[in-house]
Amino acid sequence: MNRWRTRVSLIALLTGVACSAWGGSSSSPLPDAANPEFGGQCLLGLAEGQHVQTDCSTNWIGPDGKTYCFSDAAAKKKFLEDPKVNLEKARDFVAVSDMKATDEAMDRFRSQDVEDFATRLIQEAAAKNGGKYPFEDALTGEKLNLAFDDIEFVRTIRGYGFFPDMAFHDPEDPQKKYLIDFWVMPRQGKLSLMEARIYSAPQREGKTWKTMERIPPPWWWIPASEHPGQLEQTRSWQVMSAIEQDVADQSRADGGVFQIKDDKTGETLKLKFVDSHQPVRRLSADGRYFACTDFVAADDKDKYYDLDFWLTQKDGKMTVDQVRVHKVPVKQADGHWVEIPRYNLDELKTEDVP
Numbered sequence: 001m002n003r004w005r006t007r008v009s010l011i012a013l014l015t016g017v018a019c020s021a022w023g024g025s026s027s028s029p030l031p032d033a034a035n036p037e038f039g040g041q042c043l044l045g046l047a048e049g050q051h052v053q054t055d056c057s058t059n060w061i062g063p064d065g066k067t068y069c070f071s072d073a074a075a076k077k078k079f080l081e082d083p084k085v086n087l088e089k090a091r092d093f094v095a096v097s098d099m100k101a102t103d104e105a106m107d108r109f110r111s112q113d114v115e116d117f118a119t120r121l122i123q124e125a126a127a128k129n130g131g132k133y134p135f136e137d138a139l140t141g142e143k144l145n146l147a148f149d150d151i152e153f154v155r156t157i158r159g160y161g162f163f164p165d166m167a168f169h170d171p172e173d174p175q176k177k178y179l180i181d182f183w184v185m186p187r188q189g190k191l192s193l194m195e196a197r198i199y200s201a202p203q204r205e206g207k208t209w210k211t212m213e214r215i216p217p218p219w220w221w222i223p224a225s226e227h228p229g230q231l232e233q234t235r236s237w238q239v240m241s242a243i244e245q246d247v248a249d250q251s252r253a254d255g256g257v258f259q260i261k262d263d264k265t266g267e268t269l270k271l272k273f274v275d276s277h278q279p280v281r282r283l284s285a286d287g288r289y290f291a292c293t294d295f296v297a298a299d300d301k302d303k304y305y306d307l308d309f310w311l312t313q314k315d316g317k318m319t320v321d322q323v324r325v326h327k328v329p330v331k332q333a334d335g336h337w338v339e340i341p342r343y344n345l346d347e348l349k350t351e352d353v354p
Contacts, residue, residue: 062083105189119148144178148168151164161194177209260323287313
């Protein structure tokens with residue numbers, strides 16, 4: 001399966017549960033008493049939104065071969081009336097609970113902590129591989145040995161972790177550049193690497209190499225969009241997730257370029273997404289959300305644009321309903337480009353979204 005063209009399920013990554021054929025069941029003896037799923041919590045309880053610990057004397061072997069526990073036989077019987085739907089509900093509840101715990105744990109770390117952690121991982125792996133960082137390209141299967149350059153920046157999605165973008169090049173050909181996203185999450189008080197994926201890779205263009213982004217982008221907008229509307233309060237990452245998913249969907253249709261008509265000049269701007277950023281705000285008047293984003297001109301990496309995205313939330317789904325060009329690049333006398341705002345948002349009555 002090409003994981004770059006398949007929607008990533010954060011739930012499966014967090015819980016280890018995979019969907020397959022249904023109908024298998026079992027009871028005691030427990031095949032793996034030391035390691036039942038969900039730490040031995042009652043599966044029906046989880047499906048109903050409750051954490052209920054059990055001794056796992058009543059259990060079930062799911063179609064994935066994993067052991068699930070129940071508080072009693074009645075709970076097991078009720079669960080098995082619709083095991084596929086109930087297990088999905090349990091997985092969702094566990095994922096949201098885990099997300100809330102991760103959100104709180106993330107406050108203990110700064111971007112610098114994440115950068116230091118990712119850099120150390122790279123250096124340690126390279127030290128065991130002749131000074132080169134070993135990495136397998138999941139898309140092509142190619143085994144790469146790369147030279148580490150620098151950290152581009154660290155993205156943060158509340159409740160899901162940190163995403164440092166690490167720049168590399170092929171030591172045999174410095175023009176072949178790679179950008180690899182690391183997914184880092186706090187686990188038991190420490191940072192842990194969940195996965196690493198290539199965000200951009202070199203592509204031959206004549207006699208030279210051009211660094212091309214992969215579509216869809218690796219992951220940063222995907223996990224956050226798995227469970228919109230399940231939290232008691234809308235979080236900023238949900239808004240940013242909806243923005244970035246909308247950008248990714250449109251960019252995919254246009255070869256990785258996001259196009260928008262400049263409502264002032266009538267020009268169609270061809271841009272590439274850089275990042276969405278805080279603060280995310282909610283309008284007091286109509287409850288809509290908006291956030292600023294950074295884009296760069298597809299044909300000039302020095303020309304940056306600031307776009308405002310306006311979103312509406314309905315039935316747990318966040319939808320982009322307006323995009324406006326907020327800041328445009330203007331070339332100064334010294335040859336540098338500077339972003340100049342077209343309008344001011346300060347007069348709007350808003351509240352920050354946590």
